[in-house]
Amino acid sequence: MTQQSPPSPGTSPTGEDQSARPRRLRRTLLASTAVVVGLSFVTMALPAPYVIESPGPTLNTLGEVEGEPALSVRGTESYRPDGRLDLTTVFVRGGGGRHVTFFEALQAWADPTKDLFPQESVYPRGVTGEQISEQNTAQMDESQETSVAAALGQLDIDYDASISVVEFASDQNQDVLEVGDVVTDLDGDSVATVQALRDGLQEDREEGHVLTVRRGSKTLEVPVETTTAPDGTKQVGLFLRTDFDFPFAVEFALDDIGGPSAGMMFSLGIIDLLTEGDLTGGEHIAGTGTVTADGRIGAIGGIAQKVVGAREAGADFFLAPAGNCRDLAGRVPDGLQIIEVETLEDAYDAVRGVGAGESPENLPSCD
Numbered sequence: 043m044t045q046q047s048p049p050s051p052g053t054s055p056t057g058e059d060q061s062a063r064p065r066r067l068r069r070t071l072l073a074s075t076a077v078v079v080g081l082s083f084v085t086m087a088l089p090a091p092y093v094i095e096s097p098g099p100t101l102n103t104l105g106e107v108e109g110e111p112a113l114s115v116r117g118t119e120s121y122r123p124d125g126r127l128d129l130t131t132v133f134v135r136g137g138g139g140r141h142v143t144f145f146e147a148l149q150a151w152a153d154p155t156k157d158l159f160p161q162e163s164v165y166p167r168g169v170t171g172e173q174i175s176e177q178n179t180a181q182m183d184e185s186q187e188t189s190v191a192a193a194l195g196q197l198d199i200d201y202d203a204s205i206s207v208v209e210f211a212s213d214q215n216q217d218v219l220e221v222g223d224v225v226t227d228l229d230g231d232s233v234a235t236v237q238a239l240r241d242g243l244q245e246d247r248e249e250g251h252v253l254t255v256r257r258g259s260k261t262l263e264v265p266v267e268t269t270t271a272p273d274g275t276k277q278v279g280l281f282l283r284t285d286f287d288f289p290f291a292v293e294f295a296l297d298d299i300g301g302p303s304a305g306m307m308f309s310l311g312i313i314d315l316l317t318e319g320d321l322t323g324g325e326h327i328a329g330t331g332t333v334t335a336d337g338r339i340g341a342i343g344g345i346a347q348k349v350v351g352a353r354e355a356g357a358d359f360f361l362a363p364a365g366n367c368r369d370l371a372g373r374v375p376d377g378l379q380i381i382e383v384e385t386l387e388d389a390y391d392a393v394r395g396v397g398a399g400e401s402p403e404n405l406p407s408c409d
Contacts (some may be wrong), residue, residue, distance in 0.1 A: 178300025
């Protein structure tokens, strides 16, 4: 019979060093933690399917861009007013093949001055960054033309305009219309802008709608079919363009801003340039909103970021489209007064009131 000696202190009955167990456990935990942390960092660096909107810079339409006037007029008398009428912008990151990381998306989610949106709620699937840039440039070009028309209309200065068929969006009227046709009338009433034509098409007529068009040397009356879009508006399946002929030239020194949202501020700047005196009274006013040729102000995106950018630039007043008021609830920086506008005339009256020292209580607001 063999007698076993008792295990030495610090060892198990099997002879394993008991002190090695916690060391191995610590190493395992450390290794696991390192893996989790490493994976977390990798995940945070992966592309996220989001778009981030953050405050962008402002630009004074009455000021200069790289030494050149932001707005200038050739062919008629103009003035250089004081004060500021700032257009506002938004930085947009992500979408169109341009990605943000999950870490950047998380930062934006936690920042009250930024907004986070799924990519496909902002841009159609498959659109490229180049296509987005081209669309923004085209919208800016159109908004500049329209802003001149709206400003001249506000000042009762005559100009000519015509509507041309550019392309067919569907085949519903291809058998009666041609690319290059100039639309002069709808149902016997003169129409000079695309917006006026769209508005007229919304009227219900049992006999349908008739366009009068110029085709070369001929004038034709053409019955057209309409379809109803998902938003309930009636359409004729055409891409149309409004061509303006102004009595003088307005030049824009802007290269890096896109989209249509500066239209209202362009119009106000043009009005101030063409009007003797100082419309703003030296005050710092910012704003945003699209404008139609007949002076209607449209809602835009990113207004919560634009009011932040405006206040950071020193603006005391902000002209906001009525359609955006609900987007500003709880997001207006301290010290910035929001003025609600629906038309260019509203905006003009508000700026003139601010410049004249009118009490802020007398100005329409989003409250």
